[in-house]
Amino acid sequence: MAPDLRSLATHHGLTLAYDDPFGETAPRPVPEETLRLVLRGLGVDPDAAPSGKGAAQRMTVPRGARCWLPPNLHEAPGWGFFCQLYELRSARNWGIGDFADLAQLAGLCGEAGADFLGINPVHALFLADPDRRSPFSPSNRRFLNPLYIAPDRVEGVEMPEGLEALRETEMVDYAAVAALKIGALRQAFDRGAERPQQEAFAREGGEALRLHALFEAISQRMVDEGHGAGWRDWPEALRDPARAEVGALAQELAEEVAFHIWLQMIARRQLSEAAQAAKEAGMRIGLYLDLAVGEVPDGSSTWSGAAAALPGLTVGAPPDMFAARGQNWALSAPSPTELARTDFAPFREMIGAQLQDAGALRIDHAMALWQLFLIPEGESPAEGTHLRYPFPDMVAALAELSQKHEAVVIGEDLGFVPKGFRRAMASANVLSYRILVFEQEEAGFKPRSAYPELALACLSTHDLPVLSEWWKGSDIEERRRHGLVDEEQSEQAAAHRREERKALVRRLRQSGTLRGRLNADAPELPEEVLEAAHRFLARTPSLLTAIRLADLTGPAMQTNVPGTTDEHPNWQPRSTVDIAQIAEDPRFARITDLMRSERPRPGTGPAQR
Template sequence: MAPDLRALAEHHGLTTAYDDPFEEGAARPVPDATLRLVLQGLGMDPGGAPSGPGAARRMTVPRGAECWLPPGLKDAPGWGIFCQLYELRSARNWGIGDFADLTKLAGICGAAGADFLGINPVHALFLAAPDRRSPFSPSNRRFLNPLYIAPDLVEGVAPPGDLPALRAAESVDYPAVARAKIGALRRAFDRGVDRAALDRFAAEGGAPLRLHALFEAISRDMVDRGHGAGWRDWPEELRDPGSAEVRGLAEALSDEVRFHIWLQMIARRQLSDAAGAAREAGMRIGLYLDLAVGEVPDGSSTWSGAAAALPGLTVGAPPDMFAARGQNWELAAPSPAELVRTDFAPFREMIRAQLTEAGALRIDHAMALWQLFLIPEGASPAEGTHLRYPFPDMIAALAELSQRHEAVVIGEDLGFVPKGFRRAMGQANVLSYRILVFEQDESGFRPRRSYPELALACLSTHDLPVLGEWWRGTDVEVRRRYGLVDAEQSGAAAAHRRTERAALVERLRRSGTLRGRVPAAAAELPEEVLDAAHRFLARTPSLLTAVRLADLVGPDIQTNVPGTTDEHPNWQPRSPTDISRIAAHPRFARITGLMRAERPRPAAPDAPT
């Protein structure tokens, strides 16, 4: 590598080497081609010399940049429940949990004493390719997934004949759900809607909403013609939203465009109703939404330019002990230069779109506020490099919006966390994300006093099994079955899980949350251990703790197995428990009762006379 290329790259916030996870003290140099590609994407001449202001080198939190926390939360820490929205089962939904189910669940959880109800990301995916179902691979984070619309609440919608089969299914059949829902909604739209309300919503949404709706309309047309749903599989002349061909198609598909704007209007109204129900149920925080770390390279956001994406690069993670080849998340990377040029308008608008209804926002891979690991498209993750982002400006914008909307911010800080990042998060009132099964060191599970105050503590997350399956080691077997580990690694992991079970029982016993003799060798998770684990989390100093609904009422099957696509039914398992039976479910009643006792909601102030 030429010295001037290295100096230029480092000046603009790129790492030119990263630690080798398999050889202590060694470093892996970043290929010259990667550095040139990133510099070109930033608008820099790779052959030039460093000039002008460089990338931020310190995680400086500007004075006053503090995210909002509910008054009294430090005196009376809170708790809540989170779930995957699609997994909810009810007698009225169409084979997928929807915003009406969310409204009802908010009432149930609020009555149980919860301060928030969290769900998976509900960003717009691809209606023309409904099996692209990962909520963490969105087409556009500013808009909503219309598959979560409750069609029976929309005037003029007639139910299809295949509803019984959709409702009885154990897994969400996304293509079938999309055919039923979008077909019925389209027929209702064609019969007539409130055009004045639709025009107002379209005007408020402006060009970004129109472009997203146009993308969806063209995407549907392209799939019907044998192309892919993403714009990279479209004819060249349609890849630029400003082309004459796109303008012509927009006119030809104008009714379809208005239909997609109408879908966004209905989805936004129904999500807003759920947020209102959460507040009316007494929750101090309300809905807790989840923000994916990025958008896919062929989606609405990159096509319209809203993503401000760096060309030819995707986001992932470098090789480490858990993923020897590294990880490629196949997400577009925003350009820090473009964010600065636009005064962070794309970032602000994307955050604002979440906080319209959210009382709390979880930011997936929160380290993206400081840096992202970028990989040239088609290359191995080992050929990637970290690129720093303007952290002070981004954290200031995030804090401003958090305060304006009175929303708690939670930063998912798992995996490789740069030195000083958690300290900076704390200064900005961004809560850390602490998972019980990860809170271990060489001596076993950490004591509850080690959990930070500015944190949300929980048992597990969507990439992990529920505690009962963790206890059985089902996830270890699943990874072996899918070829993610070999027989030797699987055997070692199974043996380690037995050690972990004993260590968990010991920690719970020493903490005083588990009493009596509970065998760590039990084949199934003892209910006493499940209770004690929740009680343990409730007694940590963390301001928030979360209960995973699946731990209480199912489903038991793992939500998502990282490293798999179609081998495992990722993002499809449905709850075996109808939402109408959740409140009376013995485990739900017991666990929410103990959480309520450990973290009682403070009495509401007296109403003025």
């Protein structure tokens, strides 16, 4: 590689090599063409000499950049729930959990003593292709997914036939839900429901909202004509919203555009009502929303330019011990140059959109504040490189918005965490994300004293099984069944899991949360272990502890199996328990009673430690 290219790449925040995950070879050099591709995306001539100010390379937190925390959280640490919104089951929803279910659940959890209720990302996906269902592969993070609208809470909606069949399904049928729900909402819109309010909402949303609605309208037209829902599969003349052909089509589709603006208005109002229900139920934090790490390359955000995306590159992860070939998340990456040029307006607007109704925000792959691993489209992750981002400026913007909206920020810091990152996040009051089954060292599970105070501690997350299935090793079998590991690797993992179970029981006993004789080789998870694990987390120093609702009421099936798409019903399993019955569930009652005892709200008495 030419010395000038090496110097130029380093000057603009690119890494030139990354370590071999198995430690068998020297660091792998990044291909020259990858460096050139990224530099061109940054607006830099790859053959020029470095000039001007280089990329920010210091992981420093500006003075005063501190995210908000409830004033009494250090004295009275909190707890709450998280769930997948779509999995909620009720007698009134249309086969998918919705914002009215969220409001009901928020009230129920608040009454049980919880301080927050977290859900999966509810970003806009593709209404014209509802089977593109991963909440972590959004079309646009500034807007909401209308499939979460509760139609029976909308003026003028009539109940269609087929609802009972949808309500009884074990898996969310996204295509069927979209056909019934969006069809019924369109009929209400055509009858003039709530049109005056829509005009004010459209004015407030401005050009960004108009372009998103226009994208959705064109997307539906394209699908009807045999194209894909994403703009990269559209005719060339429609791939740029500034083209005259797009302007002409916008006039033709004016009523469809108005409908999509109306859907956003209804969705935002219902999400706000759920946030209000959480506060009215006594929650100190309220709704806890989730922010995906990026947007897909063919969605609304990249089409409109709001994503400020680097062309020809996608986000992923380099090869490591868990994925020898690396990972490609197929998400676009923002240009740090463009972010800086616009005073971080795209970032501020996107974060601000989440915090309209969030008392807490979890940032998926929070390391993106410092760097992203970029992969040339169509290439292996082994061809990728890390690109540094203006960390101090992004943290300052995040802290400013957190304080403005009085919202807690949680940074998902799993996987490869750069040296010093967690320390920097703690200095900015961004909570770490600590998962019990990952908090292990060579000697076994870490003691509760090893958990940091500035953290949210929980049993597992959406990419992991609930504890009862972890105990049985169901996730290991799933990976084997889908060919993600071979038979030998699967057998080794199963043997290791048996040792992990013993180590978990040992740690729970040592912590004083589990007493009496118990067989760690029991085929099913003993109830005593589930309760002891929650009590263990409640007794850590971490300011927040989260209960996964599925650990109490199901579904037992894994939410998402990383490395699969349609091989596993990712993002589809539904709870078997109706929301109206959750408060009466014996396990729910025991665990919430335990949490109230260990982490009472301020003014309700001392914790029984």
